[in-house]
Amino acid sequence: MTRTTRRSVPWRFAVPAAIAAATVGAVTFGPSAFADDSHPGLPEQTAEQLVAKVAAARADALTGTVRIDTDLGLPALPGKAGGNGPQALLSGTNKLQVALDGPDRQRIGIMSDLAEYNVIHNGRDVWTYDSRAHAVTHGTFDHGRSDVASLVPTTPQDAARQLLDLVGPTTDVRVDGTGRVAGHDVYKLRFAPKAQGSLIAAATVFVDAKTGVPLRVTVDTVKGGKPAIDIGFENVSYDKPAAGTFDFKPPAGARVEEATPNEARPEAPGTPGTPGTPAAPTGERAEPGLLGEGWATVVELPAGGEAKDATGLLGKLGKPVPGGTLINTRLLNVLGTDSGRIFVGAVDADTLQRIAAQR
Amino acid sequence: MSPTDALPKTGVLSPAFRYSADKEAFGSERPPRLRGLTRSELRLVFLRPRTAAMLGFLAFVPVMLGVALRYFHDGGSSGGGGGGGSMDFVNQVTGNGLFLVFASLAAALPFFLPMTVGVVAGDSIAGEAHAGTLRYLLVAPAGRTRLLLVKFAGVLAFCLAATLTVAVSALVVGAALFPMGDVPLLTGDTISMGEASWRALLIALCVAASLVGLAAIGLFVSTLTTVPVAAMATTVGVVIVTAILTGIPQLSAIHPWLFTDGWMSFGDLLRSPIPTDEIIRNLGVQTAYTAIFGAAAWARMTERDITT
Incomplete structure (x- = not known):
């Protein structure tokens, strides 16, 4: 019923190809509100x-x-x-x-x-x-x-x-x-x-x-x-x-x-929105201990309910290191010691272990 | 270009050809009007028993959802923040029937709606070719580009009809099974029934527009073959493959490029204030897909030897 003649791809297919290329180009290299690469000239500021x-x-x-x-x-x-x-x-x-x-x-x-x-x-x-x-x-x-x-x-x-x-x-x-x-x-x-x-x-x-x-x-x-x-x-x-x-x-x-006033607080994300307050919000109810200072601040999560849950999670996700279990992410290290304490900080594993050992 | 001597006698013509043959093409050099062609194409699409069956199936989706939520939903069970895979808006539907419209559209959009659109779009050109009517359609001096436009218009009309079928059915079922009243938005604000109806209409249009990109893909696939089932299966296959790609988090880099990526943006119409970025982006994606695959369909259609 069908008879097809073979021939080279006709020029007309250049049209959809051109539209596709133009779209991809415009989206990839065009201006984006979020990541705008322009550098406006502004007066110098210290x-x-x-x-x-x-x-x-x-x-x-x-x-x-x-x-x-x-x-x-x-x-x-x-x-x-x-x-x-x-x-x-x-x-x-x-x-x-x-x-x-x-x-x-x-x-x-x-x-x-x-x-x-x-x-x-x-x-x-x-x-x-x-x-x-x-x-x-x-x-x-x-x-x-x-x-x-x-x-x-x-x-x-x-x-x-x-x-x-x-x-x-x-x-x-x-x-x-x-x-x-x-x-x-x-x-x-x-x-x-x-x-x-x-x-x-x-x-x-x-x-x-x-x-x-x-x-x-x-x-x-x-x-x-x-x-x-x-x-x-x-x-x-x-x-x-x-x-x-x-x-x-x-x-x-x-x-x-x-909710009672304390619980009324929206459960803040465990994300450190910033350096300096790594993982602070989640444990704030029981006043976590802050160790070290500046960029090397390490938070010790209070023992009890949340820490216990976290210990279980640590066991699953972390890898064993001398004296405890360590979860390594790009921004945070989490150390669960064998004594059941948990330390969190935006510091490398050595520093975290050193600070934890001082306690 | 117009071998009018090849005109057939009777019987095998699609309605589109019959219209143009009867009314305009004969005895006149003027090509048939686009409006007349479109009207007869719409008749072709909507008078099919298959179309009626698909619309009936779509109308049944809200009925299933409504009955399930009314009689088999033990309130509060999903109150804990909703586990993965649970239906959207479950907790709102039981309190307000209008939410069944949103819930049904959300449930039908990922698969049921694209499936029916795939069938209609895949059939559009390949169906004529299979029935042997495509060349007669082109014999009438309607032009291939024009024919393609008319076919696409038919598919678009089906997208809209399918979406409205789900929405209207959901509205009726929702009103019958659940209380109606002021509508709580996702942000927790409450709007009046009247304003909510406007938003429901906008949402239906938004959902219908979300299907346009897929319609263009189906139209293109349909120009590639003379076997309609193959075109339908391919188009539905595209939907399935896209859904699988969406489910793989490692491929998140390509997700923004998929035509399904912005499908859930219609939910933004239920916020206050309404963030328009995602909705506009979705419309842009659909436009881009339509331009690319529409042009590809045109290139294929105007180039190919049509022998059936």
């Missing part, structure tokens, strides 16, 4: 001036979308697909909707496919809403410890704030050229540890040249490759968030749990 500018920056009101790329080199954990909420930030790419209005009102929504996890802080109230479970938690903060933003380092500002604490004799700070983030011209401010032993090669803060607001932070590891953490705005506006953004009412039919 590192000190920039640090002062960041410290003085006041982003009272802000809305935008934050993208977080985390690549800790962890093995893919089973059940991650169902992950919702802050734990999801531990790996892969996540997007967040962020709205800030002064120190008392923040809202962060961690977006995933067909689901979202919201944390809303409004005055004394803290709400979380998990759309997948259709569940709400509500708590109130005691005064004096109401700064929820510092507990959830999910915005570049939080990350940068913690970096600024590191400025001192242990840190080498310098200006590393200019760039663009989310359509804003930025200075790159590079923080690097002077001492050996840290797994962090450098952290770079992209500072908005106009406002001094940090728009992106990347953390590079000594092992090279892509940043272990890359957190930045995809788009940002300094306009006041729409009225009502922070007025949360539990939706109809949702399960509402009242």
Whole structure:
């Protein structure tokens, strides 16, 4: 029935090929809001001036979308697909909707496919809403410890704030050229540890040249490759968030749990949003011990419930070393000693073991 | 170019040809109008028993979901954050029937909808070739490019019809089995029923648009063969292969390039404020796939010897 004549590929097929090539080229080499390679000319600034500018920056009101790329080199954990909420930030790419209005009102929504996890802080109230479970938690903060933003380092500002604490004799700070983030011209401010032993090669803060607001932070590891953490705005506006953004009412039919003030804190990701506070948030309930200082800070997780779970996990994922079990990732080392204690730090294995042995 | 002497007598013509033969092509040098051709192509697509069967099957998806959730769902069991593989929106559907629309579209989009689109798209050109009607279609001075456009329009119409079938069926089932009322968004805010209906319509359009890239792939595959079943199987195969690729985390570098990557972006319409980036990106991906495979189909169609 069919008679086909063989001949060379006709010129017309050049059309789809050209369209494909043009598309791939445009996407690969075209401008991207997140990783813009242009270098706008900006007036010279010293590192000190920039640090002062960041410290003085006041982003009272802000809305935008934050993208977080985390690549800790962890093995893919089973059940991650169902992950919702802050734990999801531990790996892969996540997007967040962020709205800030002064120190008392923040809202962060961690977006995933067909689901979202919201944390809303409004005055004394803290709400979380998990759309997948259709569940709400509500708590109130005691005064004096109401700064929820510092507990959830999910915005570049939080990350940068913690970096600024590191400025001192242990840190080498310098200006590393200019760039663009989310359509804003930025200075790159590079923080690097002077001492050996840290797994962090450098952290770079992209500072908005106009406002001094940090728009992106990347953390590079000594092992090279892509940043272990890359957190930045995809788009940002300094306009006041729409009225009502922070007025949360539990939706109809949702399960509402009242939490005691301590538990009301959104379970912060175990990610160190920044160097200097490695893995701090998870264990904060029982005040983890901080050892060492600066970039070589090591956290000792308190013994008890969580640590016990972690010991089991260590056994599965870690490799045995003298005196305990070690999990090695690009950014963090976790050491579980035979005596059941757990040490976490963004330092190399030798340093971690040395510090642990001193205890 | 137009061997009008080769016109057949009667009987073997597809409706598209019959229309153009009756109304316009004879006794006139003017090519048949695109609108008339399209109308008869739509008739060809939608009057098929096969199409009715597929739409009926799609309409049944929300019924299954609705009944399962209404009578066999013990509330709270999946409240713990949802394990992998569990259905989306489970906890919302029981409280608000409109969520069955979103749940059904989310359930039908990964496989059921692409499967039916693959069948229609794969059949579009190859079916005519197989039935021996393709050359008669081209005998009428309609032109090959024009014929391709009309066929693609038919497939697009089916994409829209299939999506709306799922949505409307879900709306009816949802209203029958569950309470209706104000709709909670993914962000925890609540919107009125009226606004939610608008968003549901936008979501249906978004889902239909997500299928356009696949429709273009199917159209191209369909120009390669005269065996319609092969074209359908290949197109559905493309969907399956893509789903497998998506499931391999080590291949995450190529995921943004797959036409299925942005399919779930319709969920962004249920947030407040609505983030448009992913939706626009998905539409861009679909446009790119349509341009590439549409051009490939055109190149193949205008080049090939059509003997059947």
